[in-house]
Amino acid sequence: MTGKTFLKEKRISICSFIVFILAVIFLGLLFQALYAYIVIVVFLACTGFLLSLGMEYYRKKAFYQDLEAKLQQLDKKYLIAEMMECPEFLEGKILYETLYETDKSMNERINEMEDNVREFKEYIEMWIHQIKLPIAGLTLMNYNKNYDEEKQRVQLHRLNHYVEQILFFARADAPQKDYLLKKTRLEDIVNKAVVENKDLLIDNKFQIRKQGLDAEVYTDSKWMIFMLGQVIHNSIKYKKEQPYLLFQAEQDDAVIRLTVEDHGVGIPESDIGRIFDKTFTGENGRKHDYATGMGLFICKKLCNKMGHKIYAESEQGEYTRICFEFGKNPYYDTRIQR
DSSP, rough: OHHHHHHHHTHHHHHHEEEEEHHHHHHHHTTTOHHHHHHHHHHHHHHHHHHHHHHHHHHHHHHHHHHHHHHOOOGGGHHHHOOOOOOOOOHHHHHHHHHHHHHHHHHHHHHHHHHHOOOOOOOHHHHHHHHHHHHEEEEEEETTTOOOHHHHHHHHHHHHHHHHHHHHHHHOOOOOOOOOOOOEEEEHHEEEEHHHHHHHHHHOOOOEEESSSEEEEEOOHHHHHHHHHHHHHHHTTTOSOOOOOEEEEEOOOOEOOOOOOOSSSSTTTTGGGGGSSSTTOHHHHOOTOOOOSOOHHHHHHHHHHTEEEEEEETTTEEEEEEEEEEESSSSSSOOOOO
16 A cells, blocks of 8 residues: 555545634634634644544555465465455445455365365266276186177166266256256156166066156256166165065155155165265174165265255064155245255
8 A cells, every 4th residue: 555545545635624624714714713622723723634644545555465475475366365464444444354254264165175176076986986897797708709688788787877876966066956846746756767667676676666747846857867877786785585676656735746756775774874975884784795876975965956855754574664855945045945
């Protein structure tokens, strides 16, 4: 801050003070006050005003010079608030508080992005390890000239499953809106999910049951088909004898609920609250080589992004239900649920 800049900023105050001095002189002469009194009043007023301006100038000059110097030294300019001391004058305090809040918001955003990048990196590393297994299986079949179509189909389905997982994992973290909520019949979504996984369902002798799927919901059908596919894969993975899948819809005044139920091994009570956590496989998952703990985690993120709700109910050894809840209003709140 230069003296010229400061005086330009204070020009209204200076002009007002000059008008005040002229008024004092005029009134003093008008009422025939002693000349000495007028001079003393004008002198004291000018001295006080100039001292006030001088003190304010040097205080602000020191603050802004220090601010500019520290800003030049910083590589990460958004950290400037952490290098500053809160000044005593009002404009400086407002600037400091503004920079502090901006800095805080920026740091939170950067930490969030770093967490997302780290999370994605960890998943990529795990995903590469997982996708090597079906590739190795197909390579070995080809090397041994073993053209068992059923085994090849299973390995190809696993490859497709892993590729879809990473695609939707990336979409779940994308800042842009990558989905479209449209009115869709639940039966259409369920049928497409079943058809996409029909080979695995047939190979594992699953019986499909449907009930009350005439309801229509506002969702992205592509995302829902993927999520139902994840649930179907889990049901296949943890099946028992004579397996079945029941797709059932029910509704109340506020929501429509789609439930996918199987009578597999169920989920231990100690694990039920964590099955949507990243990479959590639980007691059941540790018994299977192919469990990644990512399927339901991705489903949870996708549901949060679309404003849906997902939760699980289970009794170990009896059944598992994965429930999706959809708002009835097309303009219902799609803010992320924490």
